[in-house]
Amino acid sequence: xxxxxxxxxxxGREFEAAYQEIVAALTADGHEIPTSHLAQSDAxxxxxxxxxxxxxxxxxxxxxxxxxxxxxxxxxxHGVGYEIGFALNIGKPVLCLHQRDxxxxxxxxxxxxxxxxxxAYADIKGAISQVQLFLTTCKCL
Amino acid sequence: xxxxxxxxxxxGREFEAAYQEIVAALTADGHEIPTSHLAQSDAxxxxxxxxxxxxxxxxxxxxxxxxxxxxxxxxxxHGVGYEIGFALNIGKPVLCLHQRDxxxxxxxxxxxxxxxxxxAYADIKGAISQVQLFLTTCKCL
Numbered sequence: 001x002x003x004x005x006x007x008x009x010x011x012g013r014e015f016e017a018a019y020q021e022i023v024a025a026l027t028a029d030g031h032e033i034p035t036s037h038l039a040q041s042d043a044x045x046x047x048x049x050x051x052x053x054x055x056x057x058x059x060x061x062x063x064x065x066x067x068x069x070x071x072x073x074x075x076x077x078h079g080v081g082y083e084i085g086f087a088l089n090i091g092k093p094v095l096c097l098h099q100r101d102x103x104x105x106x107x108x109x110x111x112x113x114x115x116x117x118x119x120a121y122a123d124i125k126g127a128i129s130q131v132q133l134f135l136t137t138c139k140c141l
Numbered sequence: 142x143x144x145x146x147x148x149x150x151x152x153g154r155e156f157e158a159a160y161q162e163i164v165a166a167l168t169a170d171g172h173e174i175p176t177s178h179l180a181q182s183d184a185x186x187x188x189x190x191x192x193x194x195x196x197x198x199x200x201x202x203x204x205x206x207x208x209x210x211x212x213x214x215x216x217x218x219h220g221v222g223y224e225i226g227f228a229l230n231i232g233k234p235v236l237c238l239h240q241r242d243x244x245x246x247x248x249x250x251x252x253x254x255x256x257x258x259x260x261a262y263a264d265i266k267g268a269i270s271q272v273q274l275f276l277t278t279c280k281c282l
Contacts, residue, residue, distance in 0.1 A: 010246045011152075011217030052251030059248060076152030078214055079246035081222025089230060105151045107200060107220035110193030 001135060004066040004087070005035045009043055011077035015099070016041060018124055019072055022097070025128045026070075031135075034062045060086060068093045068138055070131060073118075074102045081105070088113050093138040095119065097127055142276060143173045145207040145228070150184055152218035156240070157182060159265060160213055163238070166269045167211075172276075175203045201227060209234045209279055211272060214259075215243045222246070229254050234279035236260065238268055 003026055007019045019039035026033055037043060047055060059079075063069060069087040071080050073096045087094050093115045098104050100120040109118050117134060121127040144167055148160045160180035167174055178184060188196060200220075204210060210228040212221050214237045228235050234256050239245050241261040250259050258275060262268040 008217065010244045047247065050247075052247040053253060054251070055247035056251030056253070073219055076149065076217040076219055077246065078217055078219075078222035078225070079248035081219035081224075082226045082246070082248045083222075084219070085223045085226040085230075089226075103151045105218065105220035105223070106188065106191075106193040106196035107223045110195070110197030112194060112197070 001067045002032045002034070002065060003135075004063050004069040004083070004092075005033050005039065006069060006071040006080045006083045007038060008072075008075040008077035008080060009038060009047060010079065012075045013041075013044070015072060015074045018074070018099070018127065021124045022070070022072060022127055022131060026131065029132070034066070035059070059083065063087050063092065064090065066092060068095065068135070070095045070097065070134070072097050073104055073108060074099045076105070081107070084108065084116075088115055091115065093117075093134075095131065095134040095138075097121060097130060142208045143175070143206060144276075145204050145210040145224070145233075146174050146176045146180065147210060147212040147221045147224045148176075148179060149213075149216040149218035149221060150179060150188060151220065153216045154182075154185070156213060156215045159215070159240070159268065162265045163211070163213065163268055163272060167272065170273070175207075176200070200224065204228050204233065205231065207233060209236065209276070211236045211238065211275070213238050213268075214245055214249060215240045217246070222248070225249065225257075229256055232256065234258075234275075236272065236275040236279075238262060238271060
């Protein structure tokens with residue numbers, strides 16, 4: 001499957017290790033993740049070289065071409081919030097994952113769009129199980 | 142004018158004083174701001190009493206009925222990122238304001254939608270001037 005993995009870049013990298021482990025597990029399962037480099041530690045440095053317009057065009061094209069969007073939402077991010085709405089708006093299934101003790105915006109948890117799934121996880125193993133369950137049950141386009 | 146003022150709630154309240162001063166200036170100019178209570182210090186406490194679904198329905202209805210959306214984007218927020226996309230998607234003019242030293246997501250600064258305006262400010266007086274300029278020049282629906 002082609003999976004758009006969304007995570008905070010400018011908003012903060014506190015949960016970078018979780019991003020990397022989720023992306024590694026998805027890649028090991030044979031999925032294609034155009035955004036996999038955004039989970040890496042040099043993401044911000046590399047993205048700095050691209051103009052904002054290039055990043056916006058690239059990322060929205062990737063969302064248009066993905067099967068599903070998976071967002072790690074433990075750290076707040078304007079970009080990820082925007083991407084979740086963009087994906088839902090064009091009918092993509094979306095999974096938002098967050099660490100159990102983190103509060104998530106009610107604009108995410110209160111959205112009753114049937115294509116949106118929000119799940120908490122206690123540890124990275126739990127996060128990966130949630131992702132795998134989502135991928136086997138979501139109605140992909 | 143009916144103005145949807147968007148600011149971080151769950152994402153962090155570091156810039157709450159700026160939210161309050163912008164809302165106070167808009168109110169003094171005679172504008173109607175259905176979200177004005179979200180700039181106040183008890184916003185999070187009061188919002189806790191509402192279900193996520195009620196908050197989502199209320200806020201998206203307010204966006205549908207506003208003339209423009211003004212977002213303070215100095216602190217990252219999934220909700221505000223989502224709201225910016227929601228407003229642009231239904232053709233509302235949007236102003237994103239941020240303190241000059243804060244980095245803003247390229248999913249916001251790189252969006253070439255002509256209805257979207259992103260402006261930095263050095264102090265609160267500058268922020269209010271930017272808001273007033275935007276309101277006199279935007280093509281309101």
